[in-house]
Amino acid sequence: MNNICVYCELEEGKISDVSFELLSKGRSLATQLKCQLEALLIGHNLEGFEKEIFPYGVDVLYTADDARLSPYSTLPHTELTVNLFKETKPQIALMGATSIGRDLGPRVSSALGSGLTADCTELEIGDHEEKKEKKVYKDLLLQIRPAFGGNIIATIINPDCRPQMATVREGVMKKNIFNPNHKGKVVKLDVKKYVPEECFIVKILERHIEKQKSNIKNAPVIVAGGFGVGSAENFKLLHNLAAMLGGEVGASRAAVDAGYVEHDRQIGQTGITVRPKLYIACGISGQIQHLAGMQESSLIISINSDPNAPINKIANYVIAGKVETVIPKMIRYYKENTK
Amino acid sequence: MKNYKIIVLAKQVPDTRNVGKDAMKADGTVNRAALPAIFNPEDLHALEQALCIKDKFPGSTITILTMGPIRAAEILREGFYRGADDGILLTDRAFAGSDTLATSYALACTIKKIKDYDMIICGRQAIDGDTAQVGPQVAEKLGIPQVTYCEEILKVTDKNIQIKRRLERGVEVVECPLPLLITVNSSAPACRPRNAKRLMKYKHSNTLSKRQENDNDYVEGGLDSYLTIKEWSVNDIVCDAKQLGLAGSPTKVKKVDNIVFQSKESKRIEDMDEDISGLMKELIASHIVG
Numbered sequence: 001m002n003n004i005c006v007y008c009e010l011e012e013g014k015i016s017d018v019s020f021e022l023l024s025k026g027r028s029l030a031t032q033l034k035c036q037l038e039a040l041l042i043g044h045n046l047e048g049f050e051k052e053i054f055p056y057g058v059d060v061l062y063t064a065d066d067a068r069l070s071p072y073s074t075l076p077h078t079e080l081t082v083n084l085f086k087e088t089k090p091q092i093a094l095m096g097a098t099s100i101g102r103d104l105g106p107r108v109s110s111a112l113g114s115g116l117t118a119d120c121t122e123l124e125i126g127d128h129e130e131k132k133e134k135k136v137y138k139d140l141l142l143q144i145r146p147a148f149g150g151n152i153i154a155t156i157i158n159p160d161c162r163p164q165m166a167t168v169r170e171g172v173m174k175k176n177i178f179n180p181n182h183k184g185k186v187v188k189l190d191v192k193k194y195v196p197e198e199c200f201i202v203k204i205l206e207r208h209i210e211k212q213k214s215n216i217k218n219a220p221v222i223v224a225g226g227f228g229v230g231s232a233e234n235f236k237l238l239h240n241l242a243a244m245l246g247g248e249v250g251a252s253r254a255a256v257d258a259g260y261v262e263h264d265r266q267i268g269q270t271g272i273t274v275r276p277k278l279y280i281a282c283g284i285s286g287q288i289q290h291l292a293g294m295q296e297s298s299l300i301i302s303i304n305s306d307p308n309a310p311i312n313k314i315a316n317y318v319i320a321g322k323v324e325t326v327i328p329k330m331i332r333y334y335k336e337n338t339k
Numbered sequence: 340m341k342n343y344k345i346i347v348l349a350k351q352v353p354d355t356r357n358v359g360k361d362a363m364k365a366d367g368t369v370n371r372a373a374l375p376a377i378f379n380p381e382d383l384h385a386l387e388q389a390l391c392i393k394d395k396f397p398g399s400t401i402t403i404l405t406m407g408p409i410r411a412a413e414i415l416r417e418g419f420y421r422g423a424d425d426g427i428l429l430t431d432r433a434f435a436g437s438d439t440l441a442t443s444y445a446l447a448c449t450i451k452k453i454k455d456y457d458m459i460i461c462g463r464q465a466i467d468g469d470t471a472q473v474g475p476q477v478a479e480k481l482g483i484p485q486v487t488y489c490e491e492i493l494k495v496t497d498k499n500i501q502i503k504r505r506l507e508r509g510v511e512v513v514e515c516p517l518p519l520l521i522t523v524n525s526s527a528p529a530c531r532p533r534n535a536k537r538l539m540k541y542k543h544s545n546t547l548s549k550r551q552e553n554d555n556d557y558v559e560g561g562l563d564s565y566l567t568i569k570e571w572s573v574n575d576i577v578c579d580a581k582q583l584g585l586a587g588s589p590t591k592v593k594k595v596d597n598i599v600f601q602s603k604e605s606k607r608i609e610d611m612d613e614d615i616s617g618l619m620k621e622l623i624a625s626h627i628v629g
């Protein structure tokens with residue numbers, strides 16, 4: 001009882017990365033709280049997924065297997081989650097801040113009367129003192145997230161209601177295998193008992209899921225361009241450098257809005273969160289909403305014609321110059337030195 | 340042909356997209372007074388979806404419901420200019436400090452009082468919190484289905500509705516029975532502009548108390564006319580006071596911090612051949628690339 005439960009999301013028959021990331025975070029929180037880590041997997045043909053899930057340190061995997069539960073649909077997934085949580089009473093429940101998690105999370109929290117914090121960037125355990133009533137709450141989930149368009153960081157708590165619910169975007173937490181030989185138990189839920197027939201009233205008539213075009217999230221090197229790159233034509237230089245270094249091209253929102261590059265490459269608060277070994281920021285000024293998605297990169301190089309661009313404050317190397325002249329030189333000297 | 344009764348949920352929000360230096364106080368909190376208050380952008384997309392239904396089924400009615408301070412009557416007026424028929428401002432000190440759950444409880448109680456509706460349309464999320472929670476929570480409290488991330492309403496019949504949804508990595512078309520709640524994405528069409536005739540007609544509309552304050556507003560029609568925006572308080576709805584406002588909010592803000600990025604010790608490099616050559620050598624030698 002009072003464990004941590006992670007809702008695992010299926011996308012085209014695969015468990016989403018964000019779910020593994022949440023299991024990794026959930027494991028470390030569970031260890032700290034000395035409780036068990038549980039996972040909930042809802043869909044069809046779920047046999048075998050436990051082999052992927054247990055190594056993340058999951059002690060109990062609940063599965064609900066029924067053809068009508070795949071693909072995701074709000075009402076049956078809500079009903080299942082709510083009814084399971086009423087029985088198992090988790091103290092913490094985590095979901096991805098994805099199309100699915102942000103549809104499901106609020107509905108579940110409303111049904112259970114519990115608080116939900118969207119889009120957390122950090123989750124920690126801590127105490128809280130209610131000064132007025134002199135009451136101390138032990139071991140709460142501290143839900144940390146940017147607020148007000150990213151201009152401030154707020155720490156949110158749910159002192160009295162359970163579960164403490166939070167959603168987290170893909171890429172924000174690190175994916176970590178806990179123990180490849182970890183064994184948990186599988187509990188198969190009787191779907192009929194949890195989901196009444198009248199929940200299946202919304203019909204999915206068509207569905208097209210696009211293959212991800214870029215693989216920015218897992219790229220070891222990212223060459224990101226901003227408004228200062230100046231044109232879609234100049235972005236070709238970035239593509240060349242990225243290809244040579246075995247990386248991917250990313251972008252700031254201003255570059256995406258200007259039409260220099262596709263939307264799915266946007267990095268930052270409203271884009272992807274990345275932590276590559278090397279991040280080369282080309283013509284990016286470094287507004288907080290952009291930094292929020294890349295500040296944890298191991299090494300940051302900034303190429304900017306303005307020596308005082310804010311990004312330079314967090315860069316390890318600052319190259320004062322123009323993208324159009326610096327990148328060709330980088331390409332040339334990389335080739336010369338690797339021959 | 341059926342006419343539809345549509346409720347649009349809209350919120351007045353500080354314009355967080357244009358936060359300047361003076362908008363942040365020294366202690367790291369937000370100086371709301373320094374930010375202009377606007378119609379939440381995605382709620383305008385929601386209004387447009389409602390107006391499109393009214394274009395096709397002209398007897399349909401659109402009621403905008405907003406919860407907020409008296410000042411939020413501004414967005415109801417804005418809605419009238421663009422074609423909404425009616426507006427309700429839900430305002431009371433009892434609602435102060437509401438989180439998304441307490442907000443959706445108050446909105447759901449108000450909608451129960453309005454009672455007669457075929458669909459509720461709201462924005463996906465409000466830019467002051469970016470939570471996207473109020474829509475689904477209102478739907479749950481009313482016990483009706485929800486269709487989130489709507490990009491286009493494809494077809495409406497007496498019994499159900501077909502909606503194209505925009506997901507992170509794709510699209511989905513779903514069919515859902517009425518009544519339901521829809522949340523609309525910014526990828527849906529933008530709202531039509533104000534209509535000049537409606538602007539003239541409604542520019543003096545306000546809540547009863549405000550209209551009494553400025554008696555030069557009495558011009559046409561008297562107090563009970565279309566110019567009076569409905570202003571409801573906690574006494575106008577049936578609700579459990581314990582679930583409202585700060586006390587009814589399970590989430591609490593423990594603290595708020597300013598963002599400070601640790602500056603690193605950065606190495607400055609000139610745009611010279613030997614400098615860049617040196618950098619590339621370093622990267623290769625440390626196995627960061629290559």
Ligand SMILES: Cc1cc2nc3c(=O)[nH]c(=O)nc-3n(C[C@H](O)[C@H](O)[C@H](O)COP(=O)(O)OP(=O)(O)OC[C@H]3O[C@@H](n4cnc5c(N)ncnc54)[C@H](O)[C@@H]3O)c2cc1C
Nearest residue numbers: 226227228252253254268269270283285289305306322323
């Ligand atoms: C709610 C909200 C969410 C947001 N989410 C995101 C997000 O997820 N991601 C994101 O990136 N932004 C986001 N933004 C926008 C963000 O605030 C900035 O507007 C954006 O990041 C700026 O992009 P930029 O640095 O490319 O452009 P600019 O700020 O215009 O900077 C261009 C830079 O290029 C330099 N430059 C110009 N010419 C050259 C040249 N020839 N060579 C080298 N350098 C040159 C300039 O000195 C300048 O530093 C968000 C904003 C809001 C309000």
Ligand SMILES: Nc1ncnc2c1ncn2[C@@H]1O[C@H](COP(=O)(O)O)[C@@H](O)[C@H]1O
Nearest residue numbers: 348349406461462464465470471472473
């Ligand atoms: N106070 C409010 N009054 C009316 N509608 C609201 C209010 N708060 C939120 N909404 C609606 O719920 C949507 C999601 O809001 P949020 O959960 O705050 O991101 C908004 O786009 C509005 O349509």
